[in-house]
Amino acid sequence: MSQDFPADSVGLVTPRQQHFDQPLELDCGQSLPEFDLVYESYGTLNEDRSNAILVAHALSGSHHAAGYHAGAHKPGWWEACIGPGKPIDTNRFFVVCSNNLGGCHGSTGPLSTNPLTGRPYGAAFPIVTVRDWVRSQARLADALGIQRWAAVIGGSLGGMQAMQWAIDYPDRIAHAVVIAGAPKLSAQNIAFNEVARQAILTDPEFHEGHYADEGVIPRRGLALARMIGHITYLSDDAMRAKFGRELREGKINFNYEVEFQVESYLRHQGQSFVDRFDATTYLLMTKALDYFDPAANFDDDLSRALAGVKAGFLVLSFTSDWRFPPSRSREIVKALLDTDKSVSYADIVAHHGHDAFLMPVPEYLGIFSAYMDRVGREVGA
């Protein structure tokens, strides 16, 4: 039994697990006595271990960024950008992507067993921050023998991790690629996250976070959270192009069943998400987003927060992204320029909205590839 893969895919991939037996101190003041990170890697680490790239995932992502799991027909979430000949070229780079702490795909999170109680963490899992993630990823780098990443790369929440890496470990990251990112959430961003959280928290089957003990899932709340999120990932134009006002049965039925195609799409997105994602992980991820604000300890002066950065930056935004609009990326670019850092920036014309960072938009791939070529040449890859 064999699978055929596209020539520009990394093909069959198998996740690996890394156990860490030393405690991890968290920003919230608690610590995890021990933890696991599940990760995938693509490409080959070169002899001087200089060609390693860390890819950080966004809210609903996982360590499965590229290639195919055995028997699966759907590739990883960033198949558009990772593979032989792609912007993150696996012929040149050794690419690592781990599931974030607090995740629900294998890394230690709410569904894991708390070693102190022998039962699932559930709601007792501490709220983690982007800094905590970066700290845990540094442990993974240590375990893999990677002293310095050639680049840390991410879109959306992943881009925030790339920024935080450049701030917290200036000597361990050569380049930061921040795609469709923001230096912190706006009040509107927080508002959308809060409604999504309220949908989960007020679902009677949430049971104050102990739903696993009760053998149930807060399906309704998690589906609603995902539906709300999805609206913010797509531009108004993209929705118009994709669905318009098309009616599923060609006529109005005067009831509350699915009538417009966009309703059918949203309900499907909500339902299918429930089968692959954990509600408490969703809560944690949105909190990490809300809390991210590297300038907060520097009188809201982002350029001061970035003063110690040594990495070169590539910042990319998309014209139709209204979740993290281009103006938010420009704040990052401006702060880097103000403190005299190396930065390349492009605002890419794309109609997809925030989700554009996952799409094979030619201008995007072209600029991304050109920058990564420079990253590769610097390390002889």
Add this chain to the structure above:
Amino acid sequence: MSQDFPADSVGLVTPRQQHFDQPLELDCGQSLPEFDLVYESYGTLNEDRSNAILVAHALSGSHHAAGYHAGAHKPGWWEACIGPGKPIDTNRFFVVCSNNLGGCHGSTGPLSTNPLTGRPYGAAFPIVTVRDWVRSQARLADALGIQRWAAVIGGSLGGMQAMQWAIDYPDRIAHAVVIAGAPKLSAQNIAFNEVARQAILTDPEFHEGHYADEGVIPRRGLALARMIGHITYLSDDAMRAKFGRELREGKINFNYEVEFQVESYLRHQGQSFVDRFDATTYLLMTKALDYFDPAANFDDDLSRALAGVKAGFLVLSFTSDWRFPPSRSREIVKALLDTDKSVSYADIVAHHGHDAFLMPVPEYLGIFSAYMDRVGREVGA
């Protein structure tokens, strides 16, 4: 015991009830055997009954558009625009505002008793359309002896009713004022409505619409629906100005309680809405919004739909409105120009978002007043 009212307020007002004992045919094919409309009026009808203005309310509005109910400290929802010397000047006009059919403030709706069963309609209340509302308002005009409105005026969903009046009763409306409106919803608009509906429909206490029989209210779902709505009523800028990233206790607490001010605001909006609004009415109103599309029967050609219109139009939009952006108003203006109708249009600089139509924005009040002065002069008011 007496109340003091501001000099530019209509002061104390008392709602009135109008019963209609003839059936009303609805777009869905059903009919209401009889119905009631609750309404308020301000100002005095002149001798030739030519100075009457109909104000149509939006999604969560009611017949209480201006003035104060006995003992109440909060005025009607459009106090900014209705009163002596205000754009809709009650020294000149006789102003009528009724609660829409299907509403929850006194007009026949889901909470009313179905005369055929002797029990509350609940989920059995038929889905009504903007055309149905206009048809019922024409009955009210008949009852009040008003042959022709000097103007029909509304913001948002109210603006859609003004448009529909001009289309369906060209001889009974002299002017239509359409504020922060749209000729039909976009896919994104429908998507937001659908998530709000799903929040209500999937609330276990919705009981398929028979929650009144069960003595409960789908509080969680209705609060979520309102929170989602509220985000779309405010601009990103307005939220930033109002809340920024301010923390209620000045620090992050690493839990799921209210932390940011915007969270506190949203939760309050959601909770207080539950005490004054009905969940099934919310469903009905969002459906009426989704279905509104006067061009649908004219090959999507709005100018053909407007061909028979005789009313003069004032169309107003607000720069920061992203629910119904200025481009949506311009579609209406363009269609009116294409079929050679009389139209005035202004895109008003305001940072409040969609809610600007409720605010005393000076440029808005100035343009609105100037147009209404013309309306008044035409009828000798």
